[in-house]
Amino acid sequence: MVRLNINGRDHNVDVDGNTPLLWAIRDNVGLTGTKYGCGIAQCGACTVHVDGVAMRSCSLPVSAAVGKKIVTIEGLAVNGVLHKVQKAWIDHEVPQCGYCQAGMIMAVVELLKDKPKPTDADIDNTITNICRCGTFQEVRAAIHAAAKA
Amino acid sequence: MNFVPKMNRRSFVIGTAAAGGGLAIGFDLPFGSGTAQASGLTGTEVGIWVALKPDDTIVVRVARSEMGQGTITGLCQLVVEELEGDWSKVTYEYPTPGEHVKRKRAWQSYSTGGSRGIRESHQYVREGGAAARLMLLQAAANEWKVPVDQLKAENSVITGPGGKRTTYGKVAEAASKLPVPAKPALKDPKNWKIVGKPVKRLDTADKVTGKQVYGFDLKLPGMLTATIKESPVFGGKVKSFDAAKVAGMKGVKKVLKVGDTAVAVVADTYWQAKTALDALPVVWDEGPNAKVSSASIADTLKAGLDAPQAFVGAQAGDAKAAIAGAAKKIEAVYSYPYQNHVCMEPMNATARYTADKCEVWVPTQDGEASFAAVIAASGLPAEKCEVYKINLGGGFGRRGAFQDYVHQAVRIAKEMPGTPVKLLWSREEDMAQGRFHPTMQCKLVGSFDKDNNLTGLHMRLSGQSILAAVRPAIVEAQKGRDPLVFQGVADASVLGEHSLGYTFPNVLIDHAMRNPHVPPGFWRGVNINQNCIFMECFIDELAHAAGQDALAFRRKLMEKHPRNLAVLNAVAEKIGWGKPAPQGRFYGLSQMKAFNAYVAAAAEISVTGGNKLKVHRIVAATDPTYAVNPAQIDRQVSGSFVYGLSAMAWQECSVKDGRIAELNFDTYNSMRIAQMPKVESIVMPSGGSGPWGGIGEPTICVAAPAVMNAFFRATGRRIRTFPLKNHGIELV
Numbered sequence: 045m046v047r048l049n050i051n052g053r054d055h056n057v058d059v060d061g062n063t064p065l066l067w068a069i070r071d072n073v074g075l076t077g078t079k080y081g082c083g084i085a086q087c088g089a090c091t092v093h094v095d096g097v098a099m100r101s102c103s104l105p106v107s108a109a110v111g112k113k114i115v116t117i118e119g120l121a122v123n124g125v126l127h128k129v130q131k132a133w134i135d136h137e138v139p140q141c142g143y144c145q146a147g148m149i150m151a152v153v154e155l156l157k158d159k160p161k162p163t164d165a166d167i168d169n170t171i172t173n174i175c176r177c178g179t180f181q182e183v184r185a186a187i188h189a190a191a192k193a
Numbered sequence: 194m195n196f197v198p199k200m201n202r203r204s205f206v207i208g209t210a211a212a213g214g215g216l217a218i219g220f221d222l223p224f225g226s227g228t229a230q231a232s233g234l235t236g237t238e239v240g241i242w243v244a245l246k247p248d249d250t251i252v253v254r255v256a257r258s259e260m261g262q263g264t265i266t267g268l269c270q271l272v273v274e275e276l277e278g279d280w281s282k283v284t285y286e287y288p289t290p291g292e293h294v295k296r297k298r299a300w301q302s303y304s305t306g307g308s309r310g311i312r313e314s315h316q317y318v319r320e321g322g323a324a325a326r327l328m329l330l331q332a333a334a335n336e337w338k339v340p341v342d343q344l345k346a347e348n349s350v351i352t353g354p355g356g357k358r359t360t361y362g363k364v365a366e367a368a369s370k371l372p373v374p375a376k377p378a379l380k381d382p383k384n385w386k387i388v389g390k391p392v393k394r395l396d397t398a399d400k401v402t403g404k405q406v407y408g409f410d411l412k413l414p415g416m417l418t419a420t421i422k423e424s425p426v427f428g429g430k431v432k433s434f435d436a437a438k439v440a441g442m443k444g445v446k447k448v449l450k451v452g453d454t455a456v457a458v459v460a461d462t463y464w465q466a467k468t469a470l471d472a473l474p475v476v477w478d479e480g481p482n483a484k485v486s487s488a489s490i491a492d493t494l495k496a497g498l499d500a501p502q503a504f505v506g507a508q509a510g511d512a513k514a515a516i517a518g519a520a521k522k523i524e525a526v527y528s529y530p531y532q533n534h535v536c537m538e539p540m541n542a543t544a545r546y547t548a549d550k551c552e553v554w555v556p557t558q559d560g561e562a563s564f565a566a567v568i569a570a571s572g573l574p575a576e577k578c579e580v581y582k583i584n585l586g587g588g589f590g591r592r593g594a595f596q597d598y599v600h601q602a603v604r605i606a607k608e609m610p611g612t613p614v615k616l617l618w619s620r621e622e623d624m625a626q627g628r629f630h631p632t633m634q635c636k637l638v639g640s641f642d643k644d645n646n647l648t649g650l651h652m653r654l655s656g657q658s659i660l661a662a663v664r665p666a667i668v669e670a671q672k673g674r675d676p677l678v679f680q681g682v683a684d685a686s687v688l689g690e691h692s693l694g695y696t697f698p699n700v701l702i703d704h705a706m707r708n709p710h711v712p713p714g715f716w717r718g719v720n721i722n723q724n725c726i727f728m729e730c731f732i733d734e735l736a737h738a739a740g741q742d743a744l745a746f747r748r749k750l751m752e753k754h755p756r757n758l759a760v761l762n763a764v765a766e767k768i769g770w771g772k773p774a775p776q777g778r779f780y781g782l783s784q785m786k787a788f789n790a791y792v793a794a795a796a797e798i799s800v801t802g803g804n805k806l807k808v809h810r811i812v813a814a815t816d817p818t819y820a821v822n823p824a825q826i827d828r829q830v831s832g833s834f835v836y837g838l839s840a841m842a843w844q845e846c847s848v849k850d851g852r853i854a855e856l857n858f859d860t861y862n863s864m865r866i867a868q869m870p871k872v873e874s875i876v877m878p879s880g881g882s883g884p885w886g887g888i889g890e891p892t893i894c895v896a897a898p899a900v901m902n903a904f905f906r907a908t909g910r911r912i913r914t915f916p917l918k919n920h921g922i923e924l925v
Contacts, residue, residue, distance in 0.1 A: 060443070063464050071418070071462035076410035077403015079586070080463075081537050082620045086858035089537060117403035130401040137393060137824065140832060141261030142400030143407060143537040143586030168867035174858060176537050176587050177261045178835025180869035182828065 046106050050075065051119025061107035065099075066090045068106045069116060077117035077146045081174065088173030091147035092116050098154035117146035120153065129153050132190035140177035148173045152187055161191050234288060237365040239328050240373045241288075241299050242272055242321030245365035249349050251278045253285045256293070256300035257310040258558050259396060260588035261832075262889045263825035264310035266394045270821055271315055274387045275322030275379060278361065279349035285395060290564035291579040303560040306593040306715055308788040308887020311821055315885055316379075323377035325368070329361050332368035382819060382880060389878075391824030396584070407586045408541045408556040413613040416543070417446055419605050420466040420617055422473075423455035425625050426851035427710050428480040430454050439469040448473065451604050459605060463617050482710040482851040490632060490709045490848060491528070497655030497705030498526065498636040504671075504706065506654075506679030506687050510699030515649025519640030523738045525731055527637070527913040529656075529723035531846035532630035532716050533853075535861065538586020539623040540598040544606035545613040546571060551578050551603060556585035558593030566596035570603035589836070590715035594663055595628045621856040628714025629846055629853075631657035633678075635727040637734075645739045647750075649699035652727065654678055658706050659713045659720075678704045680720040681785045681894065682728055690789040690884070691721065694757035695732075695750040711848060717836055718893040721787045725894035726901065726915070729783035733902040734911065743782055743902065744770055756879060757784055760793040760814035763875050767812045768795035778809065781902030783895045790886025791816040794895035796870075800907040805925045806917070808838065808870040808900055817886035820878040826888050831872035833893035839864040841897040842917050842924035868924050 048055050048065075050073055057072045064083075069075050069092070078101060081089030085103040092101045093115040120127045126134075129152050139145045148171070155162055155170045162170070167187055175183070236244030236252040244252040253272045259265045269283050293300050301317060302309070326346055333351045334341035336359075344353045349361045382389070399405040424430060434456050436448035444465030451457050456475055460466035497503075516522060542555040544567075551571035557563040560582045567578045585592060602616040618626070633656030640649040658675035661668045668675050676683065680691040682702050693702070716722070736746035744765050751758040761784040765771070768780055777799045784793035797810040813830045820826055843862035847854045855861040897915075904922075905911050912920055 059462075059464070067462060067464040070410075071464065074412065075403070076406070076412075079407075079537070080409065080539070080617075080620075082858050084620075084857055084859060087537070087863075121402065126401070133401040134397050137397055137828070139261070139397055139400035140263070140828060141537065141585060141587045142397075142405055145400050146403050149401060168865075172865050172867075174537070174863045174865065176535060176589070176836065176863060178832030178864070178869075179828070180835060180864070180866040181831045181872055183866060184869070 046110050048073070048106065048109060048114060049112065050114045051116060057106065059106055062105045064102050065092070065104045065106050065109050065114070066101040069101060075116050075118050079143055079146060081144065086174070087144070088151055089144045089147040091150040091173070093150060093154065096157070098151050117150060120149070127153060128193040129156065129190045132186040132193060136182045136186040136189060138179050138182040138186050140179055144173060144175045148175065148183060152190070155187070156191060162187065234292065235286060237369050239325040239365055239368045240321050241296070242318055243276060243325035245361050247362045249279065249282050249360050249362035251276065251283045251349065251361070253283060254288050254300060255285050256288065256303050257314065258303070258305040258560065258582060258585060258588070260305065260558065260585035262310065262829060263394055263822060264305065265396055266392065266825065267311045267821040268314065268318055269395060270387045270392060271311070271319050272322035274385055275319045276326050277346040277348065280387055280392065282349060283395065287560070287582045289579055289581060290560040291575070293561070294564065294575055304562070304593060305558040305588070306590055308890045312789060312817070312885040312887050319379050320377055323379055324374045327374050327377055328368040328371045329364055331371055332364040333359050336364065336367065388821050389819070389823070391822060394825065406583065407538050408543065408554065408583045409538055409586065409617060411543050411554050411583065411615055413543065413545070416613040416615055417459050417461060417609070418463045418466050418615045418617060419457050419459040420463060420470050420619060421451060421455050421457040421601055422470055422475065422622060423626050424477050424479070426477065426479040426483050427712055428482045430478045430480065431456055432476040432478040434473055434475040436473070439473045442469045442472070445469045447609060449605065449608055451601050455601065457601070457605055457616070459609065459614060467619060479851060485710055485851045486849055487847045493709065494528070494632065494634040494655045494707050497707045498634060498653055500655070500705045502705065503653065503703035504674035505701065505703045506676065507682060507684040507693055507700060507702035509697065510649070512649040512651045512699040512701035515699040516638050516640040516651060519648060520643040521641040521738070523639045523735055525637050525734055525913060526634065527727045527730070528634040529632060529726065529915055531632050531711060531848070532840050532844055533624055533627040533846050533861065534587070534589040534591035534716055535624065535863065536585070536587030536589060536591055539618040539620055540591070541615065541617045542599045542602035543613060543615040544602040545611070546603060546606040547610050549577060552581065553599055553602060554581045554583055555599055556583045556592060557596070558585065558588045562593060562596050563599050566599040567603055570600040571607065589717040590719070591628060593715065595714060597626070624856045624861065625853050627846065627853070628712050630716035630722065631659055631713040632709070633657065633723045635723070637727060637731040639731070639735045641739060647697065647735060647739065650697045652682065652702040654704040655707055657708050657713050659715060661706065661708055662713050673706070675704070675706065678720050681724045681787050691787050694754045694784060694786050696753045697750065710851070717833070718787070718890040721785060721891070721894035722837065722840065725783060725785045726898045729785070729898035730901055730911070730913070733781070733905065747782070747784070756791040756816055757786055759879070760784060760791045760816050760877065763814040763877060764793045764795035764812045767873065767875065768797060768810070770795065779903045779907040781899045781904070781906065783898035783902065785891070785894055787891040787894060788887030789818070789884045790888065790891040792891045792895050794892065794899040796896070796899035796903045798900055798903040798907060800904065803908060804922045806904060806922055807925050808868070810871045810873065811896060811899065812873045812875065813892050813895065814875040814877055815888070815892060816877050816879050817888055818878055818883055819880065819885050820876045823876045826876050827874040829888050830874040830892045833890070834872055834896040835864045835869065837893040837896040838900065838924065841900065841915055845916050845919070864924070
C-alpha cells in the first residue's frame with residue numbers, strides 16, 4: 045500500500061512499490077486522462093507533473109512519487125477554469141485523435157513555467173512527445189499563443 | 194453499395210466493379226432480425242440521419258468513425274447545410290452496428306478507410322439533411338394549414354405567412370411521422386454556408402482535459418484487464434505454457450490460451466496482467482517461418498524484378514521495344530520496407546459475454562467489421578451481439594479490415610462469462626503483431642532517343658500484395674492480379690481513383706507478386722507511399738539524365754492531366770521554383786493522384802555535413818473536387834507529412850528469425866516537433882460534378898519524394914532504399 049497525492053487529494057493505493065506511477069494513476073486511482081503509449085519513456089503520452097517537474101510516469105515507480113505532489117491532466121484546470129495552454133489548444137484546434145495531447149499539454153505547461161516566452165529552439169529542445177497524427181504545426185502555434193496569453 | 198450480405202465471390206466482384214474504380218473492402222455479415230438492445234439513439238428521428246430535441250439540439254448520426262481526421266465535423270457540416278440547421282446547436286452520435294444491421298444497413302457503410310468518410314457518403318448524408326428539412330417544413334405547413342412552398346427554413350427556424358414562426362425542435366415530433374422524401378434536391382455548392390467553411394471541430398474540448406474516453410480508458414463494473422502475447426513468429430503456435438508459475442501472482446485471475454497462437458493473462462489491473470505475462474513460461478512451435486529474415490525476403494523480391502511473369506497495371510505502346518531500341522537507357526532499383534501503423538493507442542477491445550449476449554466496446558475504423566468479428570468469435574447470432582464504437586487513439590488503417598483484437602477479447606471473455614474483460618495490448622505486442630505496410634522493390638528503366646526525348650518507361654514492381662492476403666476474392670477475380678499495388682500509377686481502367694498522372698509515349702507498369710509470410714495491411718495511403726517515391730524520384734532521375742528542368746520535364750508529360758498539372762504548378766509557383774533558392778536551400782517536387790484527389794508537394798531543404806537533412810518547408814496542394822472543411826484539410830495535410838517523413842527517415846520493421854525486430858519507439862523512431870517542417874497547404878477544389886477526392890491519405894505520399902529530389906540537388910546523392918537511417922542520413 046502506498047499513499048499518493050494526486051491533484052491535491054491523497055489516495056491509498058494497493059500496488060507494489062515498483063508499479064509504474066502511470067498504472068497506479070490509471071487503474072487504481074481511476075484517472076485515465078494520462079495515457080500509455082510506449083512504457084519506456086519514449087513517447088511522453090504519460091507525462092504528469094511530480095513536484096512541478098514533468099515526468100514520464102510509465103517509467104517512474106510509485107515508490108518514487110510517494111510524498112510528492114502529482115498533477116495530472118485532470119488537475120490542470122483550477123475551479124473549472126482551463127489552463128491557458130488548454131485554452132490555446134482549443135483555440136488552435138490542436139488535437140486530432142487527441143490520445144497524446146494530455147502528455148503534450150503537461151510537457152508544455154512545464155516548458156512555459158521555465159521559459160514563459162519560449163523560442164522555437166526552446167520548443168524543439170524541450171517538447172519531445174510523439175504525435176502520430178502529426179499535430180506539431182498546431183502545437184507550435186498554440187505554445188506561442190499560450191505564451192502571449 | 195459495396196456490401197453484399199452472405200456474398201458469394203461473384204456478387205462481391207460485381208460490387209467491386211461497380212464502385213467506380215474504387216475497391217470495395219467487404220466481408221461476410223449476416224443480417225439479424227433485430228437486436229435485443231435498446232438502440233441507445235437519442236432525440237426524435239426525422240429520417241435516419243437527423244434527430245431533434247425539444248430544445249432544438251440537432252443530433253446528427255455519424256456512421257463513419259472518428260480517429261482524429263475530423264470526419265464527424267465534416268459529415269455534420271454536410272448534413273446541417275442541407276438541413277438549414279443552426280450550427281451552434283449541433284451534436285452527433287454513432288448508431289451502433291447492431292442497430293444498423295437491424296435496420297438493414299440503413300446508414301450504409303461504416304468503413305472508415307481509403308479516405309472514404311466524406312467522399313463516398315457526401316451524397317446520401319446531404320440527402321438525409323435535405324429530407325429532414327422537407328419533413329420539418331411539411332410538418333409546420335400541416336400545422337399552419339398553409340402550402341409548404343410559402344414556408345422558409347433557416348438556422349433551425351421555420352417562418353411562414355403572417356409572421357408565423359416555429360423551430361425545428363417544436364415540429365420534430367410531427368415531422369417524424371411523415372414519409373421520408375426520396376432523392377431530395379440538393380443545394381448548388383455556390384450557395385453553401387457551412388460546407389466549405391473552416392468551422393471548428395465538434396470534438397475538441399474533451400481532448401484537452403483528459404475527459405475523452407478511449408478504448409484503453411473504458412471502465413465497466415466488475416471489469417478485469419487482460420493482456421496477450423501471440424506467437425512472435427508469424428504462423429507459429431503455442432506449444433505449451435506453465436500457467437502454474439504465474440497463477441498465484443497478485444491480482445491474476447486467469448491464464449489461458451487464446452486460439453492456437455496466443456496466451457493471455459487476466460488480472461485486476463493491467464500492470465498485474467503484464468507482469469504475470471512477462472513471467473509466464475511459453476514454448477512456441479515457431480512453424481515454417483522461423484528462419485525468414487529481411488535479407489531472405491529482399492532476395493525473394495529481387496528475383497521478381499526480372500521475372501518473366503508479371504501482372505500489368507498500366508500499358509501503352511510498346512515500352513520494351515522502345516527500351517531495346519533506345520539511344521540511351523537509365524535504370525534504377527528502389528525498395529521500400531515494412532512499416533507499422535503505431536497508433537498512439539495500442540490495439541484493444543473490451544468484451545462481455547454471456548450465452549444470451551455478447552457486447553464489445555472497441556475503437557474501430559469499421560463498426561460493421563467489428564460486429565462481424567463479434568458474431569464469428571462469440572458463435573452467437575447477430576441479434577445477440579452488439580458493438581459500441583469508441584473514438585480511436587489513431588487508426589491509420591490498422592483498425593478497419595483487421596479485427597484480430599476483437600476476436601481475442603471475445604475469446605477471452607467467453608472463458609469468463611458475465612465478466613467484462615478489457616484486453617489491452619502492450620506497445621511491444623502492437624509492434625510485433627501489426628498488419629504491416631507491405632515491402633516492395635521496384636526496377637525502373639527509361640529510354641531516350643538520340644535527341645534526348647523520353648521514348649519509354651518500364652516500371653517493374655516486385656513485392657507483397659495486401660489483397661492476396663486480405664481480400665483474395667478480388668485477386669482471384671482478376672486472375673491473380675492485385676490492382677491495388679498500382680495505386681497512383683495505374684491505368685484508369687485498372688484503378689480509376691489512383692490513375693497515373695503522366696502520358697508516356699510507351700509505358701509498361703507491371704507487378705511480380707512475391708508474398709512473404711509477414712501479414713500485410715492497409716497503412717495510411719497504402720501503396721501510394723512507395724509508388725510515389727518510385728515514380729516521382731525516377732522522373733527526376735530521367736529529367737536529370739536528359740539535362741532538363743524537373744518541372745518542365747514533367748509538364749511535357751502532363752498535358753492530358755490538367756488537374757495533376759494544376760496542383761503541381763501551384764506548389765512550384767509558391768515555393769519559387771525556377772528562381773534562385775535561398776543560400777544553401779534546395780527544392781524538390783512531386784505529384785500524384787490518389788483516392789480521387791490530386792496532390793502535389795514542393796519541399797525546401799538543406800543538408801549540412803553531407804548527412805544532416807533539414808526539411809524547412811513543404812508547400813502542398815490538394816484538389817479534392819470539393820473541400821468541406823479547409824482548416825481540417827490543412828491539418829490532415831501537415832499531419833500526413835509527419836507520418837510519411839517519419840517512415841522515410843527512420844522507420845523499418847525488419848524481420849529476424851521470422852519475427853519483427855523493432856518493438857518500440859526506441860528502435861522505431863517517429864518525428865518530434867523539432868523535425869517538423871513549416872507546411873503551407875493550398876486547398877484548391879476545382880468543383881464540378883466528378884467524384885470527390887479523399888483527404889486523410891493522398892498527401893502522405895508526396896512529401897518523401899519531394900524531399901528526396903531536393904536531397905539529390907543538394908548532395909548529388911540519389912537514395913533509393915529506405916529508411917534514411919540505413920544510409921547514415923539524419924533528419925534534423
